[in-house]
Amino acid sequence: MPNSNGYKEGGNIVSYEMVIGLEIHAELSTQSKIYCSCKNEFGFEVNTRCCPICTGMPGTLPTLNEKVVEYAVKMGCALGCKINQVSKQDRKNYFYPDLPKAYQISQYDIPLCENGHVDILVDGKEKRIGVTRIHIEEDAGKLLHGESFSGSLVDFNRCGVPLIEIVSEPDMRSPQEAKAYLETIRSILQYLDISDCKMQEGSIRCDVNVSVMKSGSNEFGTRCEMKNVNSFSGAVRAIEYEAKRQIAVLEAGGTIEQETRKWDDTKGESILLRSKEDAQDYRYFPEPDLSTIVLDDSYIEEIRSSIPELPNKKISRYIRDYGLSQIDATLLADDMQKALLFEHTIKENNCTPKSVCNWILGDISKYMNEKNCTISELGITAKNLSDLIALIENGTISNAVGKKVFDFMLETKKTPKSIVEEKGFVQISDENALAEIVKAVLANNQKSVDDYHNGKTNALGFLVGQCMKATKGQGNPAKMKELLLQALA
Secondary structure, three states: OOOOOEEEEOOEEEEEEEEEEEEEEEEOOOOEOOOOOOEOOOOOOOOOOOOOOOOOOOOOOOOOOHHHHHHHHHHHHHOOOEEOOEEOOEEEEOOOOOOOOOEEEEOOOOOOEEEEEEEEEEOOEEEEEEEEEEEEEEOOOEEEEOOOOOOEEEEHHHOOOEEEEEEEOOOEOOHHHHHHHHHHHHHHHHHHOOOOOOHHHOOEEEEEEEEEEEOOOOOOOOOEEEEEEOOHHHHHHHHHHHHHHHHHHHHOOOOOOOEEEEEEOOOOEEEEEEEOOOHHHHOOEEOOOOOOEEOOHHHHHHHHHOOOOOHHHHHHHHHHHHOOOHHHHHHHHOOHHHHHHHHHHHHOOOOOHHHHHHHHHHHHHHHHHHHOOOHHHHOOOHHHHHHHHHHHHOOOOOHHHHHHHHHHHHHHOOOHHHHHHHHOOOOEOOHHHHHHHHHHHHHHOHHHHHHHHOOOOHHHHHHHHHHHHHOOOOEOHHHHHHHHHHHHO
């Protein structure tokens, strides 16, 4: 049977290589739409966020939202693109019910940004993916289908919502690389604060282009494009399916036709929509109702200077400088607030980066999820977090007590040191005191003692837990374990 790696031909394995390119459409978080003053808002009653301009009524004229240009240039600078100081907008002509003008205003031959790149991490290895272009365009409406009515209805609220389209080079060779690329682009968009990237609201979508070629070949196969990919995990499944489908066709002696397909994530398969269009099919021509976009050097440099350290760079730095795993570094860097708390905490220089990472990704993240709040709403300072972790690392309090102190910190906003002193939480490390507790625990748990002697080593953990319980979490667990082992020997 064919798969994404190869198939048998005359007793030999003929292997294939995937070639993947992605077109990401990101909705920009501007207050108004791209060519009119309608509010750029999601979730309102159908056809209440539209006007004669975004629905293309005769006699109306569009006016470009300057914020859209700024956001597109910001993304271009973040991806190392060449920013074209002179660019134009074009009409892309096609007929579809959700496009009332029968054309979309986009950019064709002179986009705002081109020839960039993004570095991704896959299995600890860095790979550079080329970015062909970034251009601005307007979104179309949305077709509605329901059981309560026949046919389809159109909601024009999305018409004119500002988008940037980020087109990659066909540089990805696996679904894992494609997923890493999508996640990296999403996190950069969020860091720049130009898109909320809510996939459930359609704020970020992607079209997937896939072809296969024989391993070692320099000639790409014929690509097929898949629409309706609504999640990053769905993109992985779509790529895997399409590669297998194309290999099966080739194995059977057929040829791959350039076409556009619709991905059905529920069924895990794609269906043919239409033969793939080329640029000439859209009859592009310059938009006559909009002026040429002209940017000067100072405008571009001002935007470029506002770009923060991006998450993919943070991940590499966290791995290199702090010894974090790729998973931990990614979880930190993907959330700007978590990344800032991590960096400000380690700057206090009294606890280890790994411990800080564990607290942020562990107890702090758990609390945030339970309370449905952000780090800024949590109200914890880097100084207090650093001092708390230092108290645990230097043996003043146990980790179990540290969790109690953390809860009191959030409640009272007091310092960890003052809470420890006020509550009498100082860790018990006196061997004589602990030895008495160990003696009592062993006397009261004869079955666990017998289990340990019979080879059930997990009984030791139970006994340590009983000792901690007896000390109300204030006993030094390492010393108690040591004393238990001595007593059980």
